[in-house]
Amino acid sequence: GAGVSQSPRYKVAKRGQDVALRCDPISGHVSLFWYQQALGQGPEFLTYFQNEAQLDKSGLPSDRFFAERPEGSVSTLKIQRTQQEDSAVYLCASSSGLAGGQETQYFGPGTRLLVL
Amino acid sequence: GESVGLHLPTLSVQEGDNSIINCAYSNSASDYFIWYKQESGKGPQFIIDIRSNMDKRQGQRVTVLLNKTVKHLSLQIAATQPGDSAVYFCAEGEGGGADGLTFGKGTHLIIQP
Structure with missing residues (x-):
């Protein structure tokens, strides 16, 4: 499609588990x-x-949050030891x-993360 | 600290009436303002934006007004339809929106039949 896509759409993690969220931006x-x-x-x-x-990471809440975009297209947001x-x-x-x-910033549908 | 906020958390209007959603901002360095619509389970959807060198901009059934003197932003929706039911967010940015946006809490627009 032509829009921003994200995966997975839903993620359930146990506390302490690491998760990785993917984003495919508009081409x-x-x-x-x-x-x-x-x-x-x-x-x-x-x-x-x-x-x-990565020009600004001031909003990351802790060092458990890490984002990368190694080839300048797809990005991954990783959360370690989820709380x-x-x-x-x-x-x-x-x-x-x-x-x-x-x-204009165009948004994807989001990934809903639930940590149990 | 500086923030973007909305005056009303919920707005209920009759179908066919015009809706006005208001927003206050306090960051005088902001030069880009944008309205998003978010339906349940979806990401924010762009509606309309305006730069600080303008005070009005019109789109299809929507108008954004910017009053820099009192740091106020509004979204007007003409002839409100059931499909307009959603949460509306205003957001502000510096550098023409090239960096991260600051969002308000949102107004839930409810359309009465």
């Missing part, structure tokens, strides 16, 4: 963003890539990243 989009959305809240920024470079407070929807967005252009 050709330079910028990629990860957000965390708690139930009943707005999305909160986690981290941002321009191509393979119950990590339960949320993890959203990925991409934008064209064209200098001086409109930087």
